[in-house]
Amino acid sequence: MRIADVLVAPIVGGFFHDDLAAVRRGAVRDGQAYAGAPLTPGFDAVRVPARGLGIGLRLEDGTIAWGDAVTVQYSGAGGREAPLEPDERIAGRLRQELTGLAAGGFRRSLPAVLAAASGSVALRYGLSQAWAAAVAAAQRRTLCEVLCDEYGLPLPAGPVPVYAQSGDHRHDNADKMIMKRVDALPHGLINNLDTFGAGGETLIEYVEWLVTRIVRLADAGYRPTLHLDLYGTAGLAFGGDVEAVADYLARLEKVAVGHPLRIESPLDLGSRAAQIDGFAALREALRRRDSAVALVVDEWCNTLDDVRAFVAAGACDAIQIKMPDLGSIEDSVLAVLECKRAGVGTVLGGSCAETEVSARVSVHVALATGPDVQLAKPGMGVDEGVMLVRNEQTRVLTALGVG
Numbered sequence: 139m140r141i142a143d144v145l146v147a148p149i150v151g152g153f154f155h156d157d158l159a160a161v162r163r164g165a166v167r168d169g170q171a172y173a174g175a176p177l178t179p180g181f182d183a184v185r186v187p188a189r190g191l192g193i194g195l196r197l198e199d200g201t202i203a204w205g206d207a208v209t210v211q212y213s214g215a216g217g218r219e220a221p222l223e224p225d226e227r228i229a230g231r232l233r234q235e236l237t238g239l240a241a242g243g244f245r246r247s248l249p250a251v252l253a254a255a256s257g258s259v260a261l262r263y264g265l266s267q268a269w270a271a272a273v274a275a276a277q278r279r280t281l282c283e284v285l286c287d288e289y290g291l292p293l294p295a296g297p298v299p300v301y302a303q304s305g306d307h308r309h310d311n312a313d314k315m316i317m318k319r320v321d322a323l324p325h326g327l328i329n330n331l332d333t334f335g336a337g338g339e340t341l342i343e344y345v346e347w348l349v350t351r352i353v354r355l356a357d358a359g360y361r362p363t364l365h366l367d368l369y370g371t372a373g374l375a376f377g378g379d380v381e382a383v384a385d386y387l388a389r390l391e392k393v394a395v396g397h398p399l400r401i402e403s404p405l406d407l408g409s410r411a412a413q414i415d416g417f418a419a420l421r422e423a424l425r426r427r428d429s430a431v432a433l434v435v436d437e438w439c440n441t442l443d444d445v446r447a448f449v450a451a452g453a454c455d456a457i458q459i460k461m462p463d464l465g466s467i468e469d470s471v472l473a474v475l476e477c478k479r480a481g482v483g484t485v486l487g488g489s490c491a492e493t494e495v496s497a498r499v500s501v502h503v504a505l506a507t508g509p510d511v512q513l514a515k516p517g518m519g520v521d522e523g524v525m526l527v528r529n530e531q532t533r534v535l536t537a538l539g540v541g
Contacts, residue, residue: 139241139276143196145231151188151208152516152523153490158369159327160184180213180220188491191224193232193264194240195272197241205267206496207260210462210489216406216437217464220245222260232255232265241276244269244288244470250488252466260376262465262519267499270467281499282534283335285506289471293538294505297531298512301365303327303490305518312348314520315362316355322363322400322511324348338386341366345393349383352397359420363511365485370406370437373416378405380416384423388432400485402434402458410447413438417453434458434485442469456483456510462492467503474507484509492516501530 165184169330172184173439190208197203214222214296235254239247242356251269255261264458274281286293304311317322324346328334334341352360383404391399411517413435419492421433432455439448440463448454459473470486477484486509488500495516504512514523 139197139199139272141236141239141241141272142198144229144236145192145196145202146226146229146232147192147194148226149190149192149206149208149493150488150495151491153188153211154185154490155179155181155188155209155213155221156211157184158212158329162369162374164330167306178214178220185310188221189224190222190260190493191226191228191264191383192493192495193233193266193268195236195241195263197272197275197333197491199457201272201275203268203271204495205269205271205499206487206493207258207263207264208462208492208496209260209492210460211491217233217410217440219259219422222258223367223418233429241269241272244284245426248466248468249252255465259465260462266466266468267496268325270499270502274437276510280534280537281502282505282538283504285471288473289293289470289506291506294508294540295533297362297528298509298541300361300514300524300527301325302509302514302520302524303367303518304520307518308344309347311518311520313355315524316352318358318520318524319356319360320362320514320524322365324365325402328366328371330367331371331375332507333490334368334375338372338375338390341368342390342393345390345478349394349397361397361399362495364394365400365434365511366401367436368404370403373378373405373407376527378404378407380419380423384427384429385422387424388429391429398430398432398433400432400434401454402485403436404433404496406437409433410438410444414448414451414453418451421453421455432483434483440464442473446476449477449482455503456485458485458487459509461486461488461500462496467499470503474503474509478508484515485511487513488515490516490518490523497523497526501527502534505512505531505534
C-alpha cells in the first residue's frame with residue numbers, strides 16, 4: 139500500500155498558546171485573556187488560540203491517515219519551538235516528497251517521512267503520527283500492535299494510569315478528578331507567584347484543601363498521587379536557594395500526608411546544563427532530609443538527547459516526556475524505554491493545546507511502552523481529556539482481547 143496523495147488542513151488545538159515569560163512577569167488576567175504585550179517571539183498577544191496543521195496521507199485504497207502538527211501551551215519557553223504557523227502551501231512539498239512511499243513498516247521508512255518536515259519539530263510530530271496511522275491502516279492492525287511489533291515490546295496487559303491537569307480552575311476541576319478517580323492529580327498550574335504565594339503559603343493552603351477534599355469525596359481506598367507543576371515558581375520565590383526550596387518541598391510533603399507527591403519544575407534555571415545541575419542538587423538536598431518527594435523535569439528537557447542527558451546525570455526521579463516537544467513519536471517511544479531501563483519514572487505527557495488526533499496516538503504509544511502515567515489531553519476541562527484517553531485505552535484493550 140503506497141501513499142497516493144497528501145492533504146493538509148488548518149486545525150485548532152484544545153486550549154491556548156500562552157506566553158509564559160509574560161505570565162511570569164505578572165501579565166494581568168482579563169477574563170480568559172491576558173492584558174499587556176507579549177514577550178516571547180511568535181506571539182502577537184499573551185494568549186492566543188492554539189492552532190496547528192492536520193496532515194492526511196491518502197493511501198491507494200482511499201484511506202486517509204491523519205496526524206496533527208501542534209506545539210504545546212507554553213511554546214517558545216524553556217528552549218521550545220515557537221507556536222506553529224499553519225501554512226497550507228506546505229502540501230505541495232509534502233506531496234512531492236511522500237507520494238509513492240510504501241506503507242510497509244513504520245521504522246524502516248520513518249527517516250524519509252521525517253525529512254519532509256525540514257527541521258520543524260511540530261511537523262515531525264504530525265508526520266510521524268500520520269505515518270504510524272498509515273502503516274496501521276495498511277496492516278489492518280491497531281497502532282499499538284504496530285509499535286509493539288516494531289520495537290519488540292509485549293502487547294499491553296492492562297490500562298496505563300492517567301493524570302489530569304486543572305488549569306486555572308484548581309478547585310472545581312480537582313473535584314472532577316476526584317469524582318472520576320483519576321490516578322494522579324491535579325497539576326495545579328502554579329505558574330506565577332500569585333498562585334504559589336510569596337513564601338509558598340498559597341500552595342500549602344491549596345494542598346491542605348485538596349487532601350481534605352479527597353477524604354470528603356472519595357472512599358479510603360482512593361489514594362491518588364499528588365502531581366503539582368510549579369513552573370519554576372519555587373526557585374523564584376526563594377531566590378534560587380536550593381536548600382530553601384528543599385525545606386519547602388519537605389514541608390509540603392507533610393501537608394500531602396498519605397499521598398505520594400510529585401513536583402514538576404520547581405526550578406527553571408535557564409539552560410539544560412544549569413537545569414541538570416540544579417535538579418541534581420535539589421534531589422540530593424531532599425534525600426538528606428529523608429524526603430520521598432519525586433522531582434519531575436520538564437523545562438529544558440525537550441528532546442531525546444535531553445532525556446538521555448538528565449537520565450545520565452541522575453538529575454531527576456521522573457521525566458515529563460512531552461510528546462510535541464520531542465517531535466517524532468519514535469523519540470517518545472525511545473524516551474520511555476530508556477527511562478524505564480535506567481529506573482527513572484516516566485510521565486508520558488503532552489499539552490492541553492493538542493488535538494483529539496494526537497491524543498489518541500499518544501494512547502497507543504502509552505499502551506505499547508507502559509509509562510508510569512499518561513496525561514489526559516487535550517483541553518483544560520478535565521472531562522473531555524479523561525474521557526478521550528480512558529475510552530481510547532479501553533477500546534484498544536478490548537480489541538486486543540485484554541479484559
